[in-house]
Each structure stands twice: as C-alpha cells, then as structure tokens.
Amino acid sequence: MSVINLNAVSLVLGDPLFTDLNLTLSKGDRLGLVAANGRGKSSLLALMHGTEDPTTGDITRGRGLRVGHVRQHLPDGDLNRTLYDYVRAALPQDQADYESWRVDVALDDLSVPYETQRTALNALSGGWQRTAMLAAAWITEPDVLLLDEPTNHLDLQRIGLLQNWLARLPQDVPVVVTSHDRAFLDATTNRTLFLRAERSRDFALPFSRARAALAEADEADNRRFANDLNKASQLRKQAAKLKNIGINSGSDLLITKTKQLTERAAKIEAAAKPAHQEKGAGDIRLTNSGTHAKALVSFDDVMVQTPDGRDLYRTGKLWITPGDRIVLLGANGTGKTQLVKAVHRALQGGADGIRTAPTVTLGYSDQHLTQLKDSDTPMTAVAGQFDVGDQRARGLLAGAGVMIQMQDTPIGKLSGGQKARLAMLVLRLTQPNFYLLDEPTNHLDIEGQEALEEELCAHGAACLLVSHDRSFVRNVGNRFWQINRKRLEEVADPEAFFNAEMASA
Structure with missing residues (x-):
C-alpha cells in the first residue's frame, strides 16, 4: 500500500539537484537513499516530510499521514534543554503530563542512561543528540520514519543498538534512511534509491x-x-557521400535523401544519453612522497593517558613501517584518539617513548577537521598553503567537489560534507608518506570513501587510523591493533571486535 508518492518531482536550488523523480514509498519499505554530498538527500527528505516544496512535480501523502523526521542537527534553541525534556516536548501539550511514560519507554528502548536523560543537550555528544531526536520522532507514533544520517557520531555499540531498534519496528512502518555507512545500509534496508540530477x-x-x-x-x-x-556517425558519412553525388549529378532526390539522413543522425545524437558520471565524490588522489626509513614510527612501551593524566593502556614495543595500514580498535572512551594525538605530538617534536623517522612527511586529519581554520576560505586553505596559483587552486577545488560559489566562503560556514572534501584535497596536496587519520569518513559520502580507500591502498600508503565504519576498516586495514585490558595488542582481523561490539548493543 502506497503512503507517499512522488510524481515527476524536480528540485532546483541554483543547480538542479534532481529532476523528473518518480518514487512510491509503500508499507514495509526500508529505503536507503544514496547520493554524493550536496546532491539533495536532505532536501528530498524535507520534501517527503512536507516542510519544503518541489520546484516542479507533485507529492501526495496518505490522508492523515504522520511523518517522523530525524534531521542531522538539533535547532540551537533546543540545546539548553535536558535530553528528557526535549523528547517530552515532542508530545502534544495535552498529552505531555499524563502520557510522559511514553518518554521513559522510548528512552529505555534506546538504552539511554538515567543521568544522560537529565543532562543538557549542549553538554552531550552528537551521538546522544541524535538519539534524542530519534526518540522525539518515535513517540509521536509516526506512520513513516525519515532518518538523515542517523549513524553520524555513533560508536559501533550504538550503531548496533540502532540496527536492532530498527529491526524491531513494526513491519508496516516504512523507513527512509540516508547514510554513508555501507554496512549499516546493508543491514537495515531492502531497497536503494541512487539520487541523481537526471535519471x-x-x-x-x-x-x-x-x-x-x-x-x-x-x-x-x-x-x-x-x-x-x-x-549517427554512419548516417552522416552516408549523407556526405550522397550529397557529393547529388551535387555532381544535379539530382534533387539525392539532395532530399541527404537532408533526411542528416536529420535522422541529429535526432539520434539528441536522444543519446551518456552514462551517469558522478561529480560529487571529489578528486581524491593521494600521493606518496616516498621514504627509505625502515620504521616510520616506533613505540617503546608508551603509556597512553587521558588529557588530565589518568593512565589508559600501554602500547608495548610496536613499529609502523612503509605500507602498513594500521587500524586502532577499541570501545568508545578507551583511548584511540589519545594515541593518535600522542603520535601527532611526536611528529611535532615532543612525545616520550615515540620515535619518528626524520623522513616522515605527515598527512593529518582529525574527526573534527581542526586542521582547517574556520576563518579561512577554501581558496586560502589551498592557494595560501601550496604553490599552485589561484587559477589552478580554483580548478583543484572544483575537481574535489567544492564548487565555485563555495570557494570564497569561510570554512566555518561550510557543511560537514563540504569540509570533508576540502580536508581530503588538502591532504592530497601535502603529499605525505604517513597518514594519521581519526574518523576520516565522518561526513564523507560513499563515493568519497571509496575513492579514499582506493588511493590509500593503490599507493601503498602507510597510515594509522581510527574509524567506526566497518566497510572502510575492512577495505583499508592490513594490520589491526586492539586496546584490550590496559594493553595494545595486534590481532589478525577486526571481525571478533566488530561482533563483540555489535552483540553488546
């Protein structure tokens, strides 16, 4: 049974995001919505929700349809509320007092600890804020659930919990989800829409x-x-031969036939449609500046600590050599990012017990992209750091998916996806031989993730990385270090860790 129907829908925001889109969402659908960053996924969800209107086309919804929409970000005006009060406010005012038990049930289903429920949203992580929005949408008892990047900022345990929660939903409630997490899409969807500007x-x-x-x-x-x-080419060649014969012989019939062949060729060329070429992934081509060092980074049983000096775990004696693509595995809060930061400090000249080769050229990206200054523009980030000239800088930015209208905008005003593409371009231009990457796929679309995977593997890059993206880890990693009971241990593969984390959800 159809609940939402889109007929010849187009949306133009400066450029066409999608055109002539026909889509029927029916009960039982679990639809994954896939497109490059900035190609209209969030806008399509807003159209389905009814908060935006299409440029052309029609959208029909079932009578009285309730649509739950979980956006990517909380409105600033709600950040001072506690998580519990935010969810409770989603109930109609006349129900908020005597049906507040529904809030408790929803938060219990999503395993939100009591102390977290009573904490202000502005003091919570992006993952908990997303959980609050999900609970607020669900207690309104929607007939359709729209989820915009629900796994952003979630660790594996929370992703597993979300997968299980979605699996327990009533089968007649259709769900539309946008996500860059390929493993999550495989686990939660039965249908996929690849959203394109055309077709x-x-x-x-x-x-x-x-x-x-x-x-x-x-x-x-x-x-x-x-x-x-x-x-069409053969028709044009035929027409050219007949034209010469017709002119030489003075035959009006051949001249008419020539015109007919030329018109047929023109019609075929006009109707011919080239295969889709995705332009949103960005041109991510990492290069390796090369090093002859046997060990790029070595650890002499380093104690990794929290920022306030509490001991977390010891590394033992470990080495990173050229070609090693090492993934750090560990539950949230065990200190993966602290090891990345310690290596970064060592490469800047100061970290006890970590030695780095003098030939190391670092490519660094952290999960908040702090290597990019919010006050800079994409142009100053590229032309100001690298000797490429203004014209080539604009071409490089456009090739990486940062369009001309974004290139002189302060970086702080860019979306997460736009920042991610810019960060990958800056990483490429640095030409490192060692990559230090903390959640590099955050906000990076699927095309961009696959391009990054391919480049890291193709160039034999050495890297130390942290990621909750199971597909990315499986495709890139060739060594795996797991934090286990105050020690850093090498394991054969990540699967046992993945299974344990997902099972604990």
Whole structure:
C-alpha cells in the first residue's frame, strides 16, 4: 500500500539537484537513499516530510499521514534543554503530563542512561543528540520514519543498538534512511534509491547488491550511448557521400535523401544519453612522497593517558613501517584518539617513548577537521598553503567537489560534507608518506570513501587510523591493533571486535 508518492518531482536550488523523480514509498519499505554530498538527500527528505516544496512535480501523502523526521542537527534553541525534556516536548501539550511514560519507554528502548536523560543537550555528544531526536520522532507514533544520517557520531555499540531498534519496528512502518555507512545500509534496508540530477535509479535491493546492479545498468547505458553515436556517425558519412553525388549529378532526390539522413543522425545524437558520471565524490588522489626509513614510527612501551593524566593502556614495543595500514580498535572512551594525538605530538617534536623517522612527511586529519581554520576560505586553505596559483587552486577545488560559489566562503560556514572534501584535497596536496587519520569518513559520502580507500591502498600508503565504519576498516586495514585490558595488542582481523561490539548493543 502506497503512503507517499512522488510524481515527476524536480528540485532546483541554483543547480538542479534532481529532476523528473518518480518514487512510491509503500508499507514495509526500508529505503536507503544514496547520493554524493550536496546532491539533495536532505532536501528530498524535507520534501517527503512536507516542510519544503518541489520546484516542479507533485507529492501526495496518505490522508492523515504522520511523518517522523530525524534531521542531522538539533535547532540551537533546543540545546539548553535536558535530553528528557526535549523528547517530552515532542508530545502534544495535552498529552505531555499524563502520557510522559511514553518518554521513559522510548528512552529505555534506546538504552539511554538515567543521568544522560537529565543532562543538557549542549553538554552531550552528537551521538546522544541524535538519539534524542530519534526518540522525539518515535513517540509521536509516526506512520513513516525519515532518518538523515542517523549513524553520524555513533560508536559501533550504538550503531548496533540502532540496527536492532530498527529491526524491531513494526513491519508496516516504512523507513527512509540516508547514510554513508555501507554496512549499516546493508543491514537495515531492502531497497536503494541512487539520487541523481537526471535519471535517478531505484532497486529493490540493499546497498551492496544495488550498487552492483547500478554498475551493470550504467555499463549498459555506456554501450547504448556508444552504439547510438556510431549509428549517427554512419548516417552522416552516408549523407556526405550522397550529397557529393547529388551535387555532381544535379539530382534533387539525392539532395532530399541527404537532408533526411542528416536529420535522422541529429535526432539520434539528441536522444543519446551518456552514462551517469558522478561529480560529487571529489578528486581524491593521494600521493606518496616516498621514504627509505625502515620504521616510520616506533613505540617503546608508551603509556597512553587521558588529557588530565589518568593512565589508559600501554602500547608495548610496536613499529609502523612503509605500507602498513594500521587500524586502532577499541570501545568508545578507551583511548584511540589519545594515541593518535600522542603520535601527532611526536611528529611535532615532543612525545616520550615515540620515535619518528626524520623522513616522515605527515598527512593529518582529525574527526573534527581542526586542521582547517574556520576563518579561512577554501581558496586560502589551498592557494595560501601550496604553490599552485589561484587559477589552478580554483580548478583543484572544483575537481574535489567544492564548487565555485563555495570557494570564497569561510570554512566555518561550510557543511560537514563540504569540509570533508576540502580536508581530503588538502591532504592530497601535502603529499605525505604517513597518514594519521581519526574518523576520516565522518561526513564523507560513499563515493568519497571509496575513492579514499582506493588511493590509500593503490599507493601503498602507510597510515594509522581510527574509524567506526566497518566497510572502510575492512577495505583499508592490513594490520589491526586492539586496546584490550590496559594493553595494545595486534590481532589478525577486526571481525571478533566488530561482533563483540555489535552483540553488546
């Protein structure tokens, strides 16, 4: 049964985000919405929710349909509320007093500790803020649930809990989810829409299988386009021969036939559609400046500590050598980021027990992208740091998906996805031989993640990284260090850790 229907819907915000989109959302659908950053995923959810209107086309909803919409960010005006009060405020005013038990049930289902419920949202992590928005949407008893990047800022345990929570929802409640977490999409969806400026594609498959089907469809489009152009070319060659014969012989019939062939060729060329080329992923091409050092970084049984000096764990004696792509594994709060920061300090000239080769050229990106200054613009971040010239800087930014209208905007005003693409470009231009990456896929779209994976592996880059993205870890890592009972231990693969974290949800 259809609950939301989109007919020939287009949305233009400066440039077309998507055009002529036809989509029927039915009961039982678990729809994954996939597109590059800035290509209209959040806008499409807003259209389905009814808070925005399409440029053209029609959207119909079932009579009395209640739509729950979980956005990416809390409104600033709600940040001073406690998590509990924020969720309670989602109830209609006449129900808030005598049905507040529904808040307790929702927060218990989402495993929110009592002390966290009573904490102001501005003192909580982005993950808890997302949990609050999810609970607030669910207690309104929606008929449809729209989730915009629900796994952002969540650790593996919370991602596992969210997966389980979605699996327990009534089967007749359709869910639409945007996410860059491929493993999460595979686990929670049964249908995938690849949103494009033209000819969006919809498959009744979870992400990975849908992605393979999309590649086949695009390849078929490529072959069809090449055949159409070849057919038009042959017609034009025929027309040129007939034209010469017709002129030399003075035959009006041949001149007419020439015109007909030329018109047919023009029609075929006009109708021919090239296969889709994704422009949103950005041009991420990392290079390796090279080093002859046997060990880039070595640890002499270092004690990793919290910022206030509490002991967390010891590293033992470990080395990072060229070609090692090491992933740090550990539950939230165990000190993964603290080790990354310790290595960063060592490379800046000060950390006891960590030695670094003098030939190391560092490429660094932390989870908050603090290497980018909010007061800079993308142009100053590129042209000001690297000897590329203004014209080439603008070309590089455009190639990385930072469009011309964004290039002179303060970085602090860019979206998370725009900042992520800029950070990857700056990383590329640094030409490091050692990458230190803390949650590099935060806000990076799927195309960008895959490009980063390919480049890290293809160039034999050495790196130490932290990520909650299971697909990224599996595809990039060739060594794995796990924090286990106050020690850092090397393990064969991440699967036992993944399984334990997801099972504890």
